[in-house]
Amino acid sequence: MGSSEIRIVPITCLPEIQAGDQLAALIERALVDCGLRIRDSDILVLAQKVVSKAEGRLVPLAAIEPSRRAREWASEHGRDARVIELVFREAKQLIRAEQGVIITETRHGFICANAGIDTSNVPPGCALLLPEDPDASAERLRAELGLRLGHDLGVIISDTFGRPWREGLVNVALGVAGLSPVTDYRGTPDAFGKCLKMTVIATADELAAAAELVMGKANRVPAVLIRGFEHEPAQGSGKELLRRADRDLFR
Amino acid sequence: MGSSEIRIVPITCLPEIQAGDQLAALIERALVDCGLRIRDSDILVLAQKVVSKAEGRLVPLAAIEPSRRAREWASEHGRDARVIELVFREAKQLIRAEQGVIITETRHGFICANAGIDTSNVPPGCALLLPEDPDASAERLRAELGLRLGHDLGVIISDTFGRPWREGLVNVALGVAGLSPVTDYRGTPDAFGKCLKMTVIATADELAAAAELVMGKANRVPAVLIRGFEHEPAQGSGKELLRRADRDLFR
Numbered sequence: 001m002g003s004s005e006i007r008i009v010p011i012t013c014l015p016e017i018q019a020g021d022q023l024a025a026l027i028e029r030a031l032v033d034c035g036l037r038i039r040d041s042d043i044l045v046l047a048q049k050v051v052s053k054a055e056g057r058l059v060p061l062a063a064i065e066p067s068r069r070a071r072e073w074a075s076e077h078g079r080d081a082r083v084i085e086l087v088f089r090e091a092k093q094l095i096r097a098e099q100g101v102i103i104t105e106t107r108h109g110f111i112c113a114n115a116g117i118d119t120s121n122v123p124p125g126c127a128l129l130l131p132e133d134p135d136a137s138a139e140r141l142r143a144e145l146g147l148r149l150g151h152d153l154g155v156i157i158s159d160t161f162g163r164p165w166r167e168g169l170v171n172v173a174l175g176v177a178g179l180s181p182v183t184d185y186r187g188t189p190d191a192f193g194k195c196l197k198m199t200v201i202a203t204a205d206e207l208a209a210a211a212e213l214v215m216g217k218a219n220r221v222p223a224v225l226i227r228g229f230e231h232e233p234a235q236g237s238g239k240e241l242l243r244r245a246d247r248d249l250f251r
Numbered sequence: 252m253g254s255s256e257i258r259i260v261p262i263t264c265l266p267e268i269q270a271g272d273q274l275a276a277l278i279e280r281a282l283v284d285c286g287l288r289i290r291d292s293d294i295l296v297l298a299q300k301v302v303s304k305a306e307g308r309l310v311p312l313a314a315i316e317p318s319r320r321a322r323e324w325a326s327e328h329g330r331d332a333r334v335i336e337l338v339f340r341e342a343k344q345l346i347r348a349e350q351g352v353i354i355t356e357t358r359h360g361f362i363c364a365n366a367g368i369d370t371s372n373v374p375p376g377c378a379l380l381l382p383e384d385p386d387a388s389a390e391r392l393r394a395e396l397g398l399r400l401g402h403d404l405g406v407i408i409s410d411t412f413g414r415p416w417r418e419g420l421v422n423v424a425l426g427v428a429g430l431s432p433v434t435d436y437r438g439t440p441d442a443f444g445k446c447l448k449m450t451v452i453a454t455a456d457e458l459a460a461a462a463e464l465v466m467g468k469a470n471r472v473p474a475v476l477i478r479g480f481e482h483e484p485a486q487g488s489g490k491e492l493l494r495r496a497d498r499d500l501f502r
Contacts (some may be wrong), residue, residue: 006464008257014441096500103500110417120450121441160452162260164415164501165362166423167494168453170434170460182419190371191267191471201411202419203464209421209460213257213454215479220442229464243418249347249354250415250501 004228008213009036012224019056026225031149036225039116043154043209048130048174049121050158051137051169057129058122059086065215073097073179083119083127090115090129095251097249106130110251112161127240134175142177147225148204152172152233154179156248164250171212173204173238179198181235181241202241203231255479260287260475268300270307280473281402285332294405294480295396298473299381299425300372308380309373312400316402316450324348333369334378339456341366346502357381361425361491362502363412365420382408385426386488393428400414403431403484405430409459415501422463424455424489432484432492433457453492454482 013033014026023046031038035093066081070088077100084102091104095111101229102114116130121128134157142155157175162168167203173181179205183198192202211224245251264284269452274297282289303309316326317332325332328351335353337403342355346362355366359381359413367381382388385408392407406427413419424432436447462475496502 004263004465006259006263006461008259010255010257038429098500099498101500120445120447121443123443124445137347162449165494165499166453166456166492168451168456168492169452170456192372192374194371194375198373199411200419202417203419205417205419205421205466206460207465209457210259210464211256212452213455213461214255216481230467241417241419243416247350248416249352250351 004230006210006226007229008210008214009225009227010216010221011036012221014050014223015195016167017053018055019066021054022049023054024141024148027141027145030223031225034155036098038149038151039227040151041154041229041231041233042151043156043207043226044141045158045224045226046141047215048116048134049118049128050172050222051131051134051141051175052128055066055137057131059098059129061125064132073102074195076168080119084116086105086117086127086129087115094166108134112159112188115212116159120178123180130159130176135177135239135243138175138177138238149150152178154231154233154236155200156208156211158211160212171205171208171215173202173208174236176204177241178233178236179204179236180234181236181238182245183231189226203225203229204236205241217220233235255481257461257477257479259461260476260478261467261472262287262476263431265301265474268473270309272305274305275399278392278396279399281474282476287397289400289402289404289476290478291402292405292480292482292484293402293411294430294458294477295392296409296459296475296477297392297408298466299367299385299408299410300369300379301473302382302385302392302426305381306382306388308378308382309377312376313359324353334365334368335378336367337378338366341368359385359425361412362489363410366463367410377493381410382426386428386490387426388396389426389428389489403429405482405484405487407455407459407462408489409462411463414454416440421458422466422488423455424459424492425451427455427487427491429484429490430482430487432487432489434482447483454480455487455489455492
């Protein structure tokens with residue numbers, strides 16, 4: 001295999017994460033247990049779920065008192081009113097609420113189903129919210145892992161989102177640290193010497209998608225190492241991938 | 252590195268493709284030149300451009316007579332009227348035409364900018380149309396490569412599309428052969444034993460996205476080998492990834 005290949009390596013040795021866990025320490029140990037040695041410019045992709053769990057974003061549904069609006073919507077669509085209440089609380093805006101699906105803009109600016117709230121792969125009777133600030137979570141992990149491992153990593157916090165027009169979910173990047181979320185070819189020549197005008201690739205989303213391929217069923221592999229992706233270290237931010245409402249034709 | 256890792260390997264030895272080229276023969280030679288030996292369940296991702304070029308989908312713009320509607324739209328938005336004419340011809344439906352952007356549903360059912368017509372990485376004065384039937388192209392290549400190489404490959408024909416809500420383009424799967432385009436976890440238990448209800452992952456799109464990471468600037472690497480992705484051989488089809496209009500909240 002060539003030297004310019006990319007490797008997508010599952011980190012299979014993480015325990016089930018609890019609120020308050022030191023994720024960087026657990027990742028360091030899992031890398032050792034899996035026999036993986038980090039190099040500069042490796043990229044770590046983490047499923048949002050483990051970050052949210054470590055940050056205490058698991059909510060017991062018994063503590064949630066649904067509003068009348070949440071109760072009505074839930075009863076109409078056969079959903080749990082307490083989950084719908086959480087969705088309404090976490091949403092900055094409802095984009096669509098049809099066919100039993102609620103598409104929201106979260107307070108972070110992500111447009112996704114159910115404000116990104118998960119009730120699968122969590123303990124019974126609980127719901128899991130997105131991290132408060134995925135970019136800050138990514139940057140904190142990047143800094144801590146840099147100190148522990150002695151190498152500059154990129155960190156991506158990912159989640160699976162649906163999208164218009166196409167069936168199936170794909171992994172996207174919510175939080176990004178240590179690399180630019182895009183590769184911008186504007187102004188560079190194409191294969192025929194013509195200047196490229198429009199080509200900005202959302203590489204952080206593509207890295208997140210690539211990582212999902214080894215995360216597998218039931219999220220048993222919530223951490224993935226990507227080696228060999230050519231990039232320059234950069235501050236980076238997942239927010240750069242959010243299209244401004246006035247530039248968006250589909251809200 | 253673990254045995255369950257995925258490798259994304261650029262096939263760097265393909266020549267510039269011309270109309271009528273036998274793509275399977277050129278890929279076979281490129282694999283040899285790159286020192287790559289195919290195994291069963293390897294997946295080949297090909298940029299749509301090389302497939303379209305081999306299939307003679309390059310159109311000299313001098314031969315295109317734009318309609319009055321195309322001339323008006325082009326003049327209003329500073330575009331080439333002959334390209335806009337091609338976009339109108341290739342589109343089954345205009346989804347949006349605002350802010351100088353034309354989002355179309357192509358006759359295949361893809362929703363994308365400019366009916367997928369490219370004017371970059373093509374000879375000057377030309378535009379490149381999508382393949383007539385990307386699934387048929389993928390199946391033909393799968394069958395020919397199977398005979399030549401003696402192994403069952405999956406084949407994905409990919410292109411970079413924009414999407415609502417998020418900045419940047421990502422690679423998606425237009426044509427698929429030899430593998431299912433989705434991984435369907437519905438009915439399987441999550442990590443806590445709860446039945447997953449909604450989880451269908453568009454793995455062909457994630458494989459296409461992963462491949463883009465080594466395709467790079469100016470599409471110099473239009474073919475990528477993916478090794479180690481766990482899947483069962485299946486007929487497969489890119490059409491399965493197209494959401495039916497009546498199930499789509501964003502048209």
